[in-house]
Amino acid sequence: MVDVRITPIFRGDVTKPICGEVVVYDNFVSPLGDLDSEGGYLRGVGTVANKIVVIKGFTGSTVGPYVVYSMAKRGNAPKALVTEVVDASTVASAVLAGVPLYKVDRLGTVLDLYKEGTRIACIEGETLRFRGALIAIEGLDGAGKTSLAKALHNALLSCGFRATYTYEPYSNAIREIFELGALKLTPEVEALLMVADRYSHYAEVIEPELSRGGIVILDRYIYSTLAYQGSLGVDLEWLESLHRYLPKPDVCIYLDVDPELGLRRKERAGSPRLKYFESVERLKKAREIYLDLTSKGRMVLVDASQDLPSVVRRAFEVVERELGIELRKCYPEMQ
Amino acid sequence: MYLTREEERMLSGEYGEPLARAMRVIVKVGESLGAERLIEVSHAHVSGISYFNIGDPGLEFIEDLARLGARFSVFTTANPYAALVDYSGRLLAPEVLEKQLRIVSALRAMGSKSFTCTPYYVRIPKPGEHLAWAESSAVLYANSVLGAMTNREPGVLSLLAGIAGRTYLGEAHKGLPREVRYVVEIERPDDPSEAGVYGLLAGRMSAEGIALVKGLANLPEPYVKEFLAAYAVPSPTHLVVLEGVTPGFSKVDLAGAERIRISRSELKEFYRDVDSCENPLYLIGCPHLSLEELKLVSSVVGEVSKGELWITVGDLVPQVGELRRGFKVVSGACAVTTRLDLLGVDCVITDSAKALTYLPKLAKVRAYLMRRDEILRRVAGYG
Numbered sequence: 008m009v010d011v012r013i014t015p016i017f018r019g020d021v022t023k024p025i026c027g028e029v030v031v032y033d034n035f036v037s038p039l040g041d042l043d044s045e046g047g048y049l050r051g052v053g054t055v056a057n058k059i060v061v062i063k064g065f066t067g068s069t070v071g072p073y074v075v076y077s078m079a080k081r082g083n084a085p086k087a088l089v090t091e092v093v094d095a096s097t098v099a100s101a102v103l104a105g106v107p108l109y110k111v112d113r114l115g116t117v118l119d120l121y122k123e124g125t126r127i128a129c130i131e132g133e134t135l136r137f138r139g140a141l142i143a144i145e146g147l148d149g150a151g152k153t154s155l156a157k158a159l160h161n162a163l164l165s166c167g168f169r170a171t172y173t174y175e176p177y178s179n180a181i182r183e184i185f186e187l188g189a190l191k192l193t194p195e196v197e198a199l200l201m202v203a204d205r206y207s208h209y210a211e212v213i214e215p216e217l218s219r220g221g222i223v224i225l226d227r228y229i230y231s232t233l234a235y236q237g238s239l240g241v242d243l244e245w246l247e248s249l250h251r252y253l254p255k256p257d258v259c260i261y262l263d264v265d266p267e268l269g270l271r272r273k274e275r276a277g278s279p280r281l282k283y284f285e286s287v288e289r290l291k292k293a294r295e296i297y298l299d300l301t302s303k304g305r306m307v308l309v310d311a312s313q314d315l316p317s318v319v320r321r322a323f324e325v326v327e328r329e330l331g332i333e334l335r336k337c338y339p340e341m342q
Numbered sequence: 343m344y345l346t347r348e349e350e351r352m353l354s355g356e357y358g359e360p361l362a363r364a365m366r367v368i369v370k371v372g373e374s375l376g377a378e379r380l381i382e383v384s385h386a387h388v389s390g391i392s393y394f395n396i397g398d399p400g401l402e403f404i405e406d407l408a409r410l411g412a413r414f415s416v417f418t419t420a421n422p423y424a425a426l427v428d429y430s431g432r433l434l435a436p437e438v439l440e441k442q443l444r445i446v447s448a449l450r451a452m453g454s455k456s457f458t459c460t461p462y463y464v465r466i467p468k469p470g471e472h473l474a475w476a477e478s479s480a481v482l483y484a485n486s487v488l489g490a491m492t493n494r495e496p497g498v499l500s501l502l503a504g505i506a507g508r509t510y511l512g513e514a515h516k517g518l519p520r521e522v523r524y525v526v527e528i529e530r531p532d533d534p535s536e537a538g539v540y541g542l543l544a545g546r547m548s549a550e551g552i553a554l555v556k557g558l559a560n561l562p563e564p565y566v567k568e569f570l571a572a573y574a575v576p577s578p579t580h581l582v583v584l585e586g587v588t589p590g591f592s593k594v595d596l597a598g599a600e601r602i603r604i605s606r607s608e609l610k611e612f613y614r615d616v617d618s619c620e621n622p623l624y625l626i627g628c629p630h631l632s633l634e635e636l637k638l639v640s641s642v643v644g645e646v647s648k649g650e651l652w653i654t655v656g657d658l659v660p661q662v663g664e665l666r667r668g669f670k671v672v673s674g675a676c677a678v679t680t681r682l683d684l685l686g687v688d689c690v691i692t693d694s695a696k697a698l699t700y701l702p703k704l705a706k707v708r709a710y711l712m713r714r715d716e717i718l719r720r721v722a723g724y725g
Contacts, residue, residue: 044399093374095374095496100367101369101370
């Protein structure tokens with residue numbers, strides 16, 4: 008997490024933290040020429056609608072308030088404005104449009120973060136807090152997790168975000184233990200091995216990326232252990248307690264698929280990875296646990312029996328909504 | 343910020359949405375600039391009404407206000423609009439004309455009394471009177487010549503101040519400063535255009551604070567007007583203390599001020615290359631001429647054989663003299679905030695240093711400076 012101090016000038020009606028994607032433009036904006044109120048974009052930069060927009064200020068005191076007002080009327084105003092230069096006209100713009108306005112002393116820090124792809128932040132009190140985000144993708148094998156994760160990764164990168172794709176099980180040592188049968192694998196041992204792998208994964212990959220403000224896309228995370236080891240009868244509360252020191256994902260998408268369809272997809276792709284787990288009865292049980300977690304609001308269900316483009320589209324919508332970012336424009340297949 | 347009970351009621355919406363909206367913005371702007379309270383004003387002057395400057399968003403905002411029933415609660419004037427006259431038989435696109443006229447009629451519906459950048463010819467504020475004026479040239483004129491008091495308001499704020507009858511209590515409303523940061527001495531200008539160039543240079547060199555200017559006492563009014571209009575282009579100030587002109591100028595302390603001298607030799611470079619403008623639009627009237635100036639100019643101009651001559655004045659200034667070919671008295675409009683390129687104008691020769699600066703940016707045409715008497719000699723065919 009990186010904090011930048013900002014001074015509230017106008018808070019509007021907002022009482023909760025303002026979270027979402029940050030857009031930084033290291034220059035003055037000339038409202039009439041640079042801002043498009045119909046499309047909600049800043050020329051040469053991209054969409055600013057519903058984003059936290061950081062600019063030096065507005066040039067030309069005359070028209071700024073009118074343009075920002077017009078954007079607000081069309082639902083295209085920024086979520087918040089952060090400017091280096093605050094003058095009467097900028098304040099008038101913010102108040103007329105009902106857009107919270109903050110002053111930042113030096114835009115440089117924010118610009119550096121933005122250039123590195125750190126683009127998710129919350130405004131809390133007098134702080135613009137940049138943070139990373141954890142997106143977990145869960146589901147049975149053959150649900151399309153890897154395809155979705157890679158599509159998401161590509162879209163985030165081409166939008167300019169700092170993003171990392173990674174999957175579990177993470178370490179080869181753990182895989183070998185499973186495949187070679189070096190340990191007596193009771194369901195509890197299995198669970199502990201998986202959880203050990205996850206803590207190691209967190210320490211080596213996930214935490215460092217998050218602390219730099221990156222977005223981490225996880226192909227399987229906590230709920231895989233709950234579903235799979237839970238399906239073998241391991242106590243779910245105990246399993247959850249093992250994860251006490253790991254962060255919950257910011258977004259968790261559950262790709263729901265009938266186990267037999269999943270298996271057929273896997274066979275067609277010719278990849279018999281981790282066969283050990285895959286008996287249909289057990290998968291059905293795992294699906295029940297997943298569905299139960301979904302009903303408790305821990306994950307968002309996406310129907311994965313549809314074709315991949317539909318699944319990706321739906322999942323992108325979820326990520327956009329939950330993180331307050333915009334993705335589809337950066338993913339040609341979506342347009 | 344301290345508000346009176348009446349102001350609280352206005353803010354809370356008791357007197358309707360337009361007034362509440364106006365108060366919200368004024369109070370917030372005042373708070374963010376550290377004003378302790380509001381101040382009632384007797385005259386608001388609105389800037390930012392050319393369709394070319396404010397576009398569809400501005401039209402929409404002003405029409406929204408008018409439709410909500412907003413009315414000016416104090417005497418209110420507005421800046422000139424885009425020129426609707428033809429040039430060499432060409433007019434702006436009908437859509438642009440229509441939208442410009444919609445802006446004007448919405449402002450009229452709210453109660454705007456006049457369209458000019460020289461509202462002090464429509465109603466002369468008394469010394470010490472509180473105003474809410476936008477239009478930088480008029481702001482400096484009010485504070486520096488008339489001894490009235492106005493913030494240099496952004497366009498939208500002056501519009502809302504006209505509705506609320508108030509603005510925030512900025513420094514401008516507390517009278518002349520006790521001391522100035524600069525003392526600028528200029529040589530005596532010989533013509534309004536020269537005064538304008540001195541204004542540009544002085545504004546540029548003293549942009550970081552308030553200046554006292556020596557050298558403008560006992561000059562005809564147009565000289566002072568051109569000086570101030572140009573001074574406000576590079577400088578964000580609301581006031582220049584003019585020795586021998588500004589009421590109370592002698593009480594200002596000059597002891598610690600930085601001294602700046604501008605000599606006549608620095609003016610020359612502004613009058614270059616006029617001959618590269620072959621088929622010019624001659625422009626006199628930035629800021630708008632007074633009726634006296636118009637009479638004077640009109641009396642010496644005959645038919646204009648090459649190009650056209652536009653004299654811009656406020657909408658309430660009566661037409662004087664007879665019609666002459668190529669000579670247009672354009673009232674209520676501003677050539678500088680009109681896309682003259684769309685009318686087929688290639689270049690403009692003007693006596694205004696302010697117009698010289700803004701014409702290329704706003705009107706999208708080349709611009710050259712010439713003394714007023716020389717322009718008149720040329721178009722009268724004497725030159």
